[in-house]
Structure formats: structure tokens, C-alpha cells
Amino acid sequence: MSNVKKLLQARYGAAVPKVAPETNETITALLNHRSVRAYLPEPLEEGVLELIIAAAQSAATSSNIQAWSVVAVQDPARKARLAALSNNQKHVLEAPLLLAWIADLSRLRRIASLVGEPATGLDYLESFVVSVTDATLAAQNAAAAAESLGLGTVYLGALRGQPEKVAAELNLPRGAFPLFGLVVGKPDPAHPSSIKPRLPQATVLHHEQYSTTTESDAIASYETVIQAFQASQKLPVQEWKRQAVGRVKGPESLGGRARLIEALTNLGFTIA
Numbered sequence: 246m247s248n249v250k251k252l253l254q255a256r257y258g259a260a261v262p263k264v265a266p267e268t269n270e271t272i273t274a275l276l277n278h279r280s281v282r283a284y285l286p287e288p289l290e291e292g293v294l295e296l297i298i299a300a301a302q303s304a305a306t307s308s309n310i311q312a313w314s315v316v317a318v319q320d321p322a323r324k325a326r327l328a329a330l331s332n333n334q335k336h337v338l339e340a341p342l343l344l345a346w347i348a349d350l351s352r353l354r355r356i357a358s359l360v361g362e363p364a365t366g367l368d369y370l371e372s373f374v375v376s377v378t379d380a381t382l383a384a385q386n387a388a389a390a391a392e393s394l395g396l397g398t399v400y401l402g403a404l405r406g407q408p409e410k411v412a413a414e415l416n417l418p419r420g421a422f423p424l425f426g427l428v429v430g431k432p433d434p435a436h437p438s439s440i441k442p443r444l445p446q447a448t449v450l451h452h453e454q455y456s457t458t459t460e461s462d463a464i465a466s467y468e469t470v471i472q473a474f475q476a477s478q479k480l481p482v483q484e485w486k487r488q489a490v491g492r493v494k495g496p497e498s499l500g501g502r503a504r505l506i507e508a509l510t511n512l513g514f515t516i517a
Contacts, residue, residue, distance in 0.1 A: 252276040258470030260445035281397025283436035300390035301383040313380035331403035340430030348376035351420035368515040401426030419513025
């Protein structure tokens with residue numbers, strides 16, 4: 246069995262899609278992605294951070310306005326404070342680098358002031374969506390670049406749990422919002438991570454028009470795959486449906502993130 250077929254089987258179980266026979270190192274690296282939550286304390290080699298950010302800046306950006314920033318946090322004390330603001334996740338402490346990805350409209354306001362032009366378009370939801378999209382595309386490029394260098398990564402959505410405190414820790418200007426973190430470091434071989442199965446393509450890939458015809462059957466087949474994965478990882482075995490819905494049952498399920506509109510206002514955003 247080829248490496249790509251093994252990776253597809255790990256990702257989909259029995260629901261492996263029929264793919265083109267051509268493959269390459271990029272596709273193999275992307276299929277091999279897994280979240281890493283155990284790291285060696287070794288620092289990154291000189292220039293690796295800058296190489297990763299060059300890859301991030303090579304991502305697409307709406308109208309080339311580049312409405313994002315990133316704060317590289319390597320100081321152990323600051324990482325510890327950010328970990329405390331993010332549900333005390335220990336891998337934030339273990340890894341040598343935390344990248345905080347910022348939806349940044351502040352720079353465009355400063356540029357508008359510099360050239361003497363208004364920037365009231367930044368007060369609309371579209372501009373915030375653009376900044377979130379730009380930052381997310383950049384972050385995923387950074388993650389792929391880091392993994393291609395043999396590093397491990399895991400995203401940190403809990404950074405949004407207390408965004409005003411995170412913004413203060415990072416000295417963010419008004420109009421800059423901490424979206425999520427990306428933990429980066431050398432994986433600890435004593436605690437290897439595995440590829441987590443995803444939903445069958447029949448649930449996410451629609452041809453010409455959206456259809457739910459096969460959705461129930463596809464999700465039912467996924468339950469078998471994901472529960473087998475949970476058992477193999479010595480995790481609690483539970484239905485994915487209930488686990489997923491449990492994250493959205495109500496505002497109390499959002500880990501303190503139900504107040505993002507309030508936080509955005511506090512951090513200088515106007516969403517019209």
C-alpha cells in the first residue's frame with residue numbers, strides 16, 4: 246500500500262475516496278497532519294520562525310490589504326500567562342513558540358491617517374471578516390510550513406476565552422483582535438500523536454448544489470471510524486454527533502467565547 250493510501254485510510258477509514266493517482270510531497274505532508282500536544286523543550290533553530298512567517302505571508306490576502314498580524318511569544322513567563330488565559334493547556338508551556346494570530350484593522354487605520362483619507366469602511370462587518378480570513382489563511386500556511394520542517398503544531402482557540410486580557414498581555418492596539426494561537430515545536434517522540442479521522446467526503450463535498458441526501462448514512466459510518474480511533478487512543482468512547490452538538494448547545498458551551506461582540510467593542514471594533 247502506498248504512503249498516500251495509508252494516510253487516506255487513516256483519515257477516512259473505510260470511506261476512502263477515489264483520488265487521482267498523481268501525488269507529491271505537498272499533498273503527502275498535508276494528509277499527514279495531526280495535532281501535537283506533547284513537545285520537547287528545545288528552541289527552534291535560528292531563522293526557522295522567519296521562514297515560517299515568510300510562508301504565512303505567501304498566503305492569499307483580500308485585495309492585498311494584508312489585514313493580519315502575528316505575535317511570536319517565546320518568553321516562558323509570557324507563555325505561562327497566556328496558558329493561564331487559555332485553560333492552562335500544558336503544551337503551551339512545553340513548546341518553545343506560541344504564535345498569536347491577530348485580526349488587525351489597526352494598521353489600515355494608521356495608514357489611512359498617514360495619507361489623510363477616511364477609513365470608515367473598517368467599521369463594517371465585511372472588513373472584520375476579511376481580517377479573520379486573511380489571518381486564518383496565513384496561519385494555515387504557517388502550520389503547513391512548520392510541519393514540513395518536521396515540527397509539530399496545534400491550534401489554540403482558547404486564546405479567545407479572555408480576549409481583552411490576551412490583548413493587554415500582547416500590547417495590541419485598538420482594532421486588533423487575538424483570534425487564536427498556534428503552538429509550534431519539536432514533537433516529543435515519547436508521546437506520538439496520530440492522524441484523527443475526518444467526516445466522509447460525502448458530508449462536506451457537494452456537486453453543483455448542496456445536498457443532504459447521503460448525510461445521515463455518511464455520519465453513521467463516521468461514528469464507527471471515530472469511535473475506533475478514540476478506543477485506540479485510550480480516549481473516552483462517545484458518539485461524535487453528541488460530542489459536536491455538545492460544543493454548541495448553548496452559550497455556556499462556548500468556553501467563555503459567547504461575549505465576542507462585547508470583547509470586539511471593548512477592543513476598538515465597530516461592527517456595522
